[in-house]
Amino acid sequence: xxxxxxASKLVIHKTTTPKEKLPNDKLVFGKxxxxxxxxxxxxxxAGWGTxxxxxxxxxxxxxxxxxxxxxxxxxxxxxxxxxxxxxxRTFRGDKNMDRMNKSADRIALPTFDGEELMKLIDQFxxxxxxxxxxxxxxxxxxxxxxxxxxESLGVGTPDKALLYVIASPVGPYYxxxxxxxxxxxxxxAVRAWPGGVGNRxxxxxxxxCVRPQLEAAKRGYQQNLWLFGEEGYITEVGTMNAFFVFxxxxxxxxxxxxxxxxxxxxxxxxxxxxxxxxxxxPKNEWVVSERKFTIGEVEERAAKGELIEAFGAGTAAVxxxxxxxxxxxxxxxxPLAAGDSGELTAQVAEWIRKIQxxxxxxxxxxxxxx
Amino acid sequence: xxxxxxASKLVIHKTTTPKEKLPNDKLVFGKxxxxxxxxxxxxxxAGWGTxxxxxxxxxxxxxxxxxxxxxxxxxxxxxxxxxxxxxxRTFRGDKNMDRMNKSADRIALPTFDGEELMKLIDQFxxxxxxxxxxxxxxxxxxxxxxxxxxESLGVGTPDKALLYVIASPVGPYYxxxxxxxxxxxxxxAVRAWPGGVGNRxxxxxxxxCVRPQLEAAKRGYQQNLWLFGEEGYITEVGTMNAFFVFxxxxxxxxxxxxxxxxxxxxxxxxxxxxxxxxxxxPKNEWVVSERKFTIGEVEERAAKGELIEAFGAGTAAVxxxxxxxxxxxxxxxxPLAAGDSGELTAQVAEWIRKIQxxxxxxxxxxxxxx
Numbered sequence: 056x057x058x059x060x061x062a063s064k065l066v067i068h069k070t071t072t073p074k075e076k077l078p079n080d081k082l083v084f085g086k087x088x089x090x091x092x093x094x095x096x097x098x099x100x101a102g103w104g105t106x107x108x109x110x111x112x113x114x115x116x117x118x119x120x121x122x123x124x125x126x127x128x129x130x131x132x133x134x135x136x137x138x139x140x141x142x143x144r145t146f147r148g149d150k151n152m153d154r155m156n157k158s159a160d161r162i163a164l165p166t167f168d169g170e171e172l173m174k175l176i177d178q179f180x181x182x183x184x185x186x187x188x189x190x191x192x193x194x195x196x197x198x199x200x201x202x203x204x205x206e207s208l209g210v211g212t213p214d215k216a217l218l219y220v221i222a223s224p225v226g227p228y229y230x231x232x233x234x235x236x237x238x239x240x241x242x243x244a245v246r247a248w249p250g251g252v253g254n255r256x257x258x259x260x261x262x263x264c265v266r267p268q269l270e271a272a273k274r275g276y277q278q279n280l281w282l283f284g285e286e287g288y289i290t291e292v293g294t295m296n297a298f299f300v301f302x303x304x305x306x307x308x309x310x311x312x313x314x315x316x317x318x319x320x321x322x323x324x325x326x327x328x329x330x331x332x333x334x335x336x337p338k339n340e341w342v343v344s345e346r347k348f349t350i351g352e353v354e355e356r357a358a359k360g361e362l363i364e365a366f367g368a369g370t371a372a373v374x375x376x377x378x379x380x381x382x383x384x385x386x387x388x389x390p391l392a393a394g395d396s397g398e399l400t401a402q403v404a405e406w407i408r409k410i411q412x413x414x415x416x417x418x419x420x421x422x423x424x425x
Numbered sequence: 426x427x428x429x430x431x432a433s434k435l436v437i438h439k440t441t442t443p444k445e446k447l448p449n450d451k452l453v454f455g456k457x458x459x460x461x462x463x464x465x466x467x468x469x470x471a472g473w474g475t476x477x478x479x480x481x482x483x484x485x486x487x488x489x490x491x492x493x494x495x496x497x498x499x500x501x502x503x504x505x506x507x508x509x510x511x512x513x514r515t516f517r518g519d520k521n522m523d524r525m526n527k528s529a530d531r532i533a534l535p536t537f538d539g540e541e542l543m544k545l546i547d548q549f550x551x552x553x554x555x556x557x558x559x560x561x562x563x564x565x566x567x568x569x570x571x572x573x574x575x576e577s578l579g580v581g582t583p584d585k586a587l588l589y590v591i592a593s594p595v596g597p598y599y600x601x602x603x604x605x606x607x608x609x610x611x612x613x614a615v616r617a618w619p620g621g622v623g624n625r626x627x628x629x630x631x632x633x634c635v636r637p638q639l640e641a642a643k644r645g646y647q648q649n650l651w652l653f654g655e656e657g658y659i660t661e662v663g664t665m666n667a668f669f670v671f672x673x674x675x676x677x678x679x680x681x682x683x684x685x686x687x688x689x690x691x692x693x694x695x696x697x698x699x700x701x702x703x704x705x706x707p708k709n710e711w712v713v714s715e716r717k718f719t720i721g722e723v724e725e726r727a728a729k730g731e732l733i734e735a736f737g738a739g740t741a742a743v744x745x746x747x748x749x750x751x752x753x754x755x756x757x758x759x760p761l762a763a764g765d766s767g768e769l770t771a772q773v774a775e776w777i778r779k780i781q782x783x784x785x786x787x788x789x790x791x792x793x794x795x
Contacts, residue, residue, distance in 0.1 A: 085489065085578025092488060114493075115483045118462060118591050119455065123484075123572055125631035126496040162632040163639060198578055202493055203632075208455025208568055208593060210631055210664055212639060221488050223578060243620060250615030252633045258496035259629035261580055262532040262573075263622045265495075269533060269582060294580055 057102030060095060060167035062174035067182060070110040079188050082226045084371065085196065089183035089222045093175055096204075097165045099214040106175050108182055111221065117206040127203025127213050128258035129158035132370040134194040135180050135222070135424070137187045138413035143180045143424040145197070146411045148173050150323045155199060157321075158255040163212040164201055172199065172218070177424035179220060184424075191412070192227025196371075228372035233395035233404075235378035236367075238280040238292060239271035240350050246281040246291060247318040253290075254317050261294070268293060276381055278367070280350075283318060287350040290318055295367030295375060296325040299353060300399055302361045307340055310399065314345040324368040324407070327420070331406050332399075350382055357387045364397020365389045374404045427472030430465060430537040432544035437552060440480035449558050452596045454741065455566065459553035459592045463545055466574075467535045469584040476545050478552055481591065487576040497573025497583050498628035499528035502740040504564040505550050505592070505794070507557045508783030513550045513794040515567070516781045518543050520693045525569060527691075528625040533582040534571055542569065542588070547794035549590055554794075561782070562597025566741075598742035603765035603774075605748035606737075608650040608662060609641035610720050616651040616661060617688040623660075624687050631664070638663060646751055648737070650720075653688060657720040660688055665737030665745060666695040669723060670769055672731045677710055680769065684715040694738040694777070697790070701776050702769075720752055727757045734767020735759045744774045 070090045077087060092111045096104040121127045131151040136144045152169025159166050176197065180187070187195040199220045203213030244267045246260065247253020253260060271279040278293040289297055290313050301309045310332055313319050333343045356362045365377040376396035380387040393401045409415040413423075440460045447457060462481045466474040491497045501521040506514045522539025529536050546567065550557070557565040569590045573583030614637045616630070617623020623630060641649040648663040659667055660683050671679045680702055683689050703713045726732045735747040746766035750757040763771045779785040783793075 083579075086576075088489065111488075113485045113487055115485055118481075118484055118570070118589055119458065119568075119593075123492060123498055124500050124568070124570060124628055125635075126498060126628035127632045128493055128496060130494050161636060163635045196578070198489075198494070200488070200494060206456075208566070210635065212635060219488055223489075245618055245620035248615060248618035248621065250613065251618065251621075257632065258494055259633060261495035262497045262627065263629055265533045265580065265582055266531060 058104070060103040060106070060171040062106060062171045062178070065106045065108065065175060065178055067178070068107070068109040069182065076186065077224070079190055079193055079226060082188065082193070082224050084225050085223045087223060089186040089195070089224070091179065091183050093179040093220040095218045097216040097218065103165070103167060108179055114217070116204070119206045119208055121205045121207065121213050122202040124208065125203070125210055126257070126259045127162055127164060129155065129162065129164065129201050129256055130258070131155050131199040131256060133197040133199070134370060134411070135187055135197060136194050136412050137189055142413065143184055143187050144411070144413050144421045145176065145180070145424065147323050147327065147420050148176065148422060150326065151199070154256055154321055155201070158257055159201055161252055161255045162257060164203055164216050167218070173422070176220060179222070180424040183222060186222065186224050188224050188226070194225055196223045196225045198222070228375070233376050235376040235391055235395055236277040237275070237379045238278050238377055238381065239274060239276035240280045240282055240380055240382040241267045241271070242282055242287070245283060248283070249317055251318070254315065254319060254321055256320065264294065274381070280380055282350055288347050289313060289350055289353065291320065292367035292375070292377070295369035295372070296320065296322040297365070297367055298328065299348070299365045300363040300397060301356055302363050307342065308363065309342045309344055310336070311344045311346055311348055313347065322369060324370060324373060327407055328368055328403050331403060335406070350380070353380070354382060354387050357389070362387070363390060364392065364400055366396065366400045373407055374400050376400050428474070430473040430476070430541040432476060432541045432548070435476045435478065435545060435548055437548070438477070438479040439552065446556065447594070449560055449563055449596060452558065452563070452594050454595050455593045457593060459556040459565070459594070461549065461552050463549045463590040465588045467586040467588065473535070473537060478549055484587070486574070489576045489578055491575045491577065491583050492572040494578065495573075495580055496627070496629045497532055497534060499525065499532065499534065499571050499626055500628065501525050501569040501626060503567040503569070504740060504781070505557055505567060506564050506782050507559055512783060513554055513557050514781070514783050514791045515546065515550070515794065517693050517697065517790050518546065518792060520696065521569070524626055524691055525571070528627055529571055531622055531625045532627060534573055534586050537588070543792070546590060549592070550794040553592060556592065556594050558594050558596070561778070564595055566593045566595045568592070598745070603746050603770075605746040605761055605765055606647040607645070607749045608648050608747055608751065609644060609646035610650045610652055610750055610752040611637045611641065612652055612657070615653060619687050621688070624685065624689060624691055626690065634664065644751070650750055652720055658717050659683060659720055659723065661690065662737035662745070662747070665739035665742070666690065666692040667735070668698065668738055669718070669735045670733040670767060671726055672733050677712060678733065679712045679714055680706075681714045681716055681718055683717060692739060694740060694743060697777055698738055698773050701773060705776070720750075723750070724752060724757050727759070732757070733760060734762065734770055736766065736770045743777055744770050746770050
């Protein structure tokens, strides 16, 4: 009998030594954490164990644990927001749960009922409620993580795992307003490939990406732009999905992002932007496309004045405006019609912010922890 | 001032509670470990710290540690052998040190002087000398590992790392003699890609490979064979390099393995087999090739009776004979002229065994711990 994940079994041990809270202006992304953490152990034999919220603590791992050798690890990034009624809200957590299960399945780690983990995250948020910062752009970053904990150097299916969630209070990605970034198009390294795992949120996709980012930084760029294939297809920006806005000769406009062909992370922000723009942009003026397009097309259309704006999209920054792309020794300049971003960039950021902070109800996208 | 790795600073704390040793027939690969472990901490600020051999112990890691989220992890596989004079020998450890540094560099972890780590491994082997089993095929498996230990969810260059070595007494991969394996050629998943990290011994390359191995196992195969591209180039076998032996129309023979094009792990056993066969096989009868070849060529030449043998090569098994390959619903049968393997397979296994166990001196390939 392998037990399913069951939120009703939750056990809570509260800390007796609460941490001091940092003021909003001292918050650094992912550096400080709340008083508690949520953990659920899994074994192949017994299934999911008792969910526990207990004081934030170190993990004790045997040096042979498979997570340290074979990258049996995956994670999610989510945020919790404080609304004007002091409710704590999460944004489309069901999408994160679906993706987390797909990630787990891809590397032979256990899957679980996503709604059960969402219920546990709600309880975790209520216990550490006081760490959710107040103020526009402030939130509590949630990091659901799963690691294989089998203690053996044999490469095989882990028979033990730990699912845990930690939380870090964070400020707006850019102090106030946007800070548009310069990108370097990377042509000597690839992030993902067909038949690989680039569409799953696995640890394995991250460490190999740091070196190209360092190389870009050395040459004065803030991020790198991932290309694929001889054609130079645009795939992602650093660790975000990439969106480009083009103007057509007939005056219509196109919002374009790479399709989910197995090499693209299935971003929740990406999906939200596609849905909101498809619903809200006037259909006689706009086309929203998931299609392949190349750095060559971007360069060519920029030269013709048809590149209007570009941005990265992800949980951390929501949207991150792009101001230029270095490519083969040339700079492709991206207009910033709204000052620090393009107009659509600013618009989608605001649409999403309102839903995240509960100022607007949109379908079931915002969930109140209770 | 960033300190280099310095073996002369070694500090040794010996255990007061030595473990009981298992009899040879109870040894399971990577399941039990020696009394001690070797550790060296690194920080960006101070460089490499004091190397320490201390009782085998759990690692205490903050749940935000980057190794658990972004796969900042790499390892090596080496073996130590007891020779007939009771010396403890390692095999071509300098190659492992070179590869470990290349792996570290690729994911922005610190590099080090490989000879210093080899000196430390020698001392570790002398401390745990009694765990090196006696007998042909028995050895002490060494697992040098490096993990990023920065406690932060920001994706960037780790500013802290831990290099550690643990050791597990192991028996022969196959009880006695060879056990030839059946492979399933995998065409729906891809292990590595040009511009990726398939040529580095990173944790990131391993977890994604387990699912295809499980799929192969479900259909009754022992391992999977990794192909690349529409052409179906043969790249690796499970977690080993792949060798094929073909007979030509003129009676000459060819030993072929995939070239180091960035998608192939730079195996130490692979390199040793290439060097020994190039030196020892009669040049008028044999060609040793590093070249691309496809599953189609293997199928075609098997049909013509020109496929003579095939094997995987790696530290764990040294060589692993292949008896058949499932491909598009058909079975490509591989002859086993020497009973459980091909003749060259048995020959190279014996050549390498003699050097590993110190029965034969060959260049500097075997190093006595002292």
